[in-house]
Amino acid sequence: LFKREVVKIYTPGLLTDLSALSEKEKNYLASLFIEKKAGLSFLELSCGEYIFTELKKDEILSEILKREPKEIILSKKLENSELVKIIKQNIPKTHLSFVEENFFKKEGLKNFNLEIFEFKKYEEGLKAANAILEYLKIYQPYLVDKISAPQFYYPEEFLFLDESTKRNLELIRNLWDGSEKYSLFWVLDKTQTPMGARLLKEWILYPLKDIKKIQERQEVVKFFVENKTLREELKKILRKISDLERLSTRCALKLANPKEMGLLRESLKYLPEIKDILEKENPLFFPKKLEELLKAIEDFSELYELLNAWLVEDPPTTLKEGGIIKKGVSQELDELLDLKENAVYYLSELEKREKEKTGIPNLRIGYNKVFGYYFEVSKSYLKRVPVYFERKQTLTNVERFVTPELKELENKILSSEEKIRNLEYELFLELREKVALYKEKLKTTAKALAELDVFLSLASVAIENDYTMPEITEEPIFIVEEGRHPVLEQIQGKEKFVPNSLEMNKEDATVLIVTGPNMGGKSTFLRQNALIAIMAQMGSFVPAKSAKVGIFDKIFSRIGAGDELIKGRSTFMVEMSECAYILKNATSKSLVILDEVGRGTSTFDGMSLAWAIAENLYKKRVFTLLATHYIELTELAKLYSGIKNYRVTVKEWNGEVIFLYKVLPGVANQSYGIEVAKLAGIPQEVVDRAKEILYKLESKSLKETKELTLAPKKVLQLSIFEMTNPIIE
């Protein structure tokens, strides 16, 4: 007779075992369904997060890349699609699971109370969400009825960041080795709990758009910036709290083991302290958001008492081997434990009693494997044996007997171990059921603690790094006074980093064209301002003397060179695809970062494209920061009042070129390159000739400005691709 083992099949997206999960990372299973729109659903089993949304098709990739799912469920029909190819290129480590098309139907969700979702409205989203449920039915069927209904989320509530922005601005990982080091997250993460760290990542990737919500967050950060003692005390307590979010989810999913339940108890122990500390403050001074958090953090002393009453001091990880439940919980268990501990005593008591009763002085209890416990009586006393002694075995000098009482005791003793194990297991399940009743409250509390943790982290970072609270406004402006790059200033040291200011508005500074030599700081300037916008909209303070940020709806970036070489084979085609995406999607409320657009092709066509792209963005009144080597583009400032030129500065000192990293209004001096060439020892005649050519190019450039404003009668049909030589096939 075999005991059938239930084999659990873990797919990469369905891990729940805490030891297999990275603490600061979510472990998403994603599901994608495409029809008119794209439906996306994500399940984070260990955090109890089950969400879905709907997007335009060209937003799929950025949403998937933000959440970095470990596994994606897709219809088999998509197996050879272009989209799948792109997903594989971008997140090669993600496992793609292709399933039958019929996974994607809405019916499976009927069990959930989903009236609020207006079934018809979210066709694709619900189908994607259902596929996750179907998938779960196959691989973790016992969890299907334990997960909560999927929640719809509106990507439009958040500042949209395209995947290039996430990658190139190194929000979560650096570009070099893909680790968190030197990312924005690395700078901002002073969280004390795993759930805090995970939430911080989400805040970075999903900054807000609602001015009120941003300001609410700012208030809390400000409050903690100003209240040092409170901040440090709270951090000290949070440090003692385990991953409440995942622990409570494991209880809800009925997966938690005794040790995890013990950790839950330890974490709950400190919750009253948090409430105490916060309540010691005069509540009148509390920011609204913080009060909400305070309310959301429940006391749980009842649950704590329950856990404390039931669970032993240091519970094991195993469920079925006992040693879990304290005495005093179940009379039956107490008796069994007592019996197990005192078996010898009970046997000798019985022996003593029967000895007296029967008057057999050498009556003794023995044990063998065949008959179990028995009374042994020597032949000489056989006549004193009472009737309730049942003969079991006759040996040369002795006979062996059992009595009903002995048999009962034996049963109790022999089965107590197993009974204890079974009973403790049952009691533990009972306890887990009881804890599961608190699941919603625990989830809410865990979320509130995570938020508190993030606020404390942002406040600590703001103080340590000397950040300032940006003014958030609905006005279409973006002003940064002495801004810094949050990551670079950490690496270089704040005193070495040269701050730079920025002022953008819709009247005379919508598109800024930054020129100047390589390594001069153009890219840093572009990146730091995008990072400041992101930080501002996530509610964080920002690395600047002051900042005023008109809320953006989207941030796009097109950054060249570096990432092309890292990927090794990105081409001009990719560059242009990214530009096309930006041109189609940027609005008058967006921020666009363009670093060296058009560089991957020859001068004239690259320049023409950069020009046309900048012009187009300007016409749509998109805030655009454009760094370029094409000095011609600075002519745009003469044509359009809203386009301004900036330059990075350089000076010569002692025969060397010194980069000042200062960004100032104006056009970079054209002759920088020639001057460097001279310093580098290029012969004078060549330098003179280069100056001559430069002068011609420049004076010509002035003349052409006017020409370019006048569109020709008809667009020229240039024959684009030359006929290829017949030699090559």
Add this chain to the structure above:
Amino acid sequence: LFKREVVKIYTPGLLTDLSALSEKEKNYLASLFIEKKAGLSFLELSCGEYIFTELKKDEILSEILKREPKEIILSKKLENSELVKIIKQNIPKTHLSFVEENFFKKEGLKNFNLEIFEFKKYEEGLKAANAILEYLKIYQPYLVDKISAPQFYYPEEFLFLDESTKRNLELIRNLWDGSEKYSLFWVLDKTQTPMGARLLKEWILYPLKDIKKIQERQEVVKFFVENKTLREELKKILRKISDLERLSTRCALKLANPKEMGLLRESLKYLPEIKDILEKENPLFFPKKLEELLKAIEDFSELYELLNAWLVEDPPTTLKEGGIIKKGVSQELDELLDLKENAVYYLSELEKREKEKTGIPNLRIGYNKVFGYYFEVSKSYLKRVPVYFERKQTLTNVERFVTPELKELENKILSSEEKIRNLEYELFLELREKVALYKEKLKTTAKALAELDVFLSLASVAIENDYTMPEITEEPIFIVEEGRHPVLEQIQGKEKFVPNSLEMNKEDATVLIVTGPNMGGKSTFLRQNALIAIMAQMGSFVPAKSAKVGIFDKIFSRIGAGDELIKGRSTFMVEMSECAYILKNATSKSLVILDEVGRGTSTFDGMSLAWAIAENLYKKRVFTLLATHYIELTELAKLYSGIKNYRVTVKEWNGEVIFLYKVLPGVANQSYGIEVAKLAGIPQEVVDRAKEILYKLESKSLKETKELTLAPKKVLQLSIFEMTNPIIE
């Protein structure tokens, strides 16, 4: 009493231990002295190479980088110099040893017979060479009198390759991980011996300039290409030959251990076979160079017999633990060995003899630690003990005696081990002295074998990879029909690689300007032709259908992007320094490769510089291959009859851009970028506008051509560096 150990101090440049050396690499100690000229000296202790030369100061780096010394001796005065900074940047792993200025005097070399060197002529070179000797006096004094006189070498005999060429053309190492994989050496190396591999590297880095010498090499390669059986037989034998060059040097330096001497013997064994095989051929058919090699390879059967007679089958690595010398070499050793092997027998013989002599039946020989061997006589026979028995010890029942004979035997036995060790050591030293007498012959033979190995390797590669013998000429032309990149065709597979032809001459194709999109093959085209020139001048066959190479004196390259990013902080300054170096040093017999010059600065100054540089090179009639994005440069072809335009081809197919990798005459189509942009989904209005701008730029470009030919009256004094903002200090 301690035995003083002579501690050998090994500096990185003075390693001789074969196990510490890389087989296919030389391990140079360099010395640099700078006065009017630069004196450079190199010692390769393990190969017995001690050379010196004199260079112009700006040639130092390329010469050092070619030999990649492990250690460089420099005067303390140079410790903070710019040169040292540059050396550190370029070969960070090389150990720099700063010594007193007085190391650099010529006097130390007086012991060598250096009349031929005209002491006055090579002032700096000899001083550099002497510093090596002084250095050796400190760290390996016992080698000072064993190294041969330094040899002067003329760098002008060789095709000069600047360090950028060595690095960027990946002659010996690739740019990615610095290993040999995917380098030119990796393709050409089918050598069988370490000395062959080392010589091949030297041939790659020091191609020839003398047409006769090149043709002599070509003849041998051709001979082996045509004689397959001979080639394969010789390779089979060479495979069995060890590193004869280093082994014979170790003998000459009196450093060889018995195992190495054994390897030398093994190698010598096969030399007659080589001579046999070569002599079987009809000598009339032999290329001159091969006959010379054949003559240089000595027979050494005498030396082989000597080694074979003296050395045991499998000699140990240790010198002082015996087991080295065969029997039959020394009567003394033979006796000692006999004694050692038969000690028990000799003792029992003596016992037997004395037993008979004395008539003591139970006389026996014993041994203890205090007295050594003794005769033991029981009390009962004491009266029979003869007078020559000397009493040593009295025990209860026995007395112990020694005799002079026993003492002598004991001495012999006890000391035989040590004696054997000492004697074998002495005999081994004697043998090594004898071998050292052959050092010049061995060196000559080793060199000849290395050359033979390289010829066989080049022939094998030529056949396997379908190379052709280039025609070498004094005419100033460079013609390659259907040339291929030797490394890339190996990686991609020959059938996939698109061959390209080239024709340069001094009349109408001195400077070739190659335009076309990124990834289109411009760089490959430039590099493959430079590699073909190098291969041709080293005497190798080349990857082409046919080739005609007018001998170059120097090859320079300036290759951008890639290597800048690898070094991470190379700047435009470096780019311009390299260009300045090229402009100063290129002659009408040089080949210059310029890949994207001027790219590190803004458009106009970069373009002006590239234009002026190209023009200047053309005026000097330097063969120049220039790849650029600056389409304006193609206008040069209209101004100068010797400048020609080439383009890499591209076609559109099924909505994708296909690179054809074919280089053809003409200017690349300007609208490639715009067409790609259209395919990538850039909105039509932006594409139209870009075309419009392109059209303006192009028509303007035509007009300006004439202007640029006319030099203005005076060079404009543009104010170069802007005043920097007072805010920044």
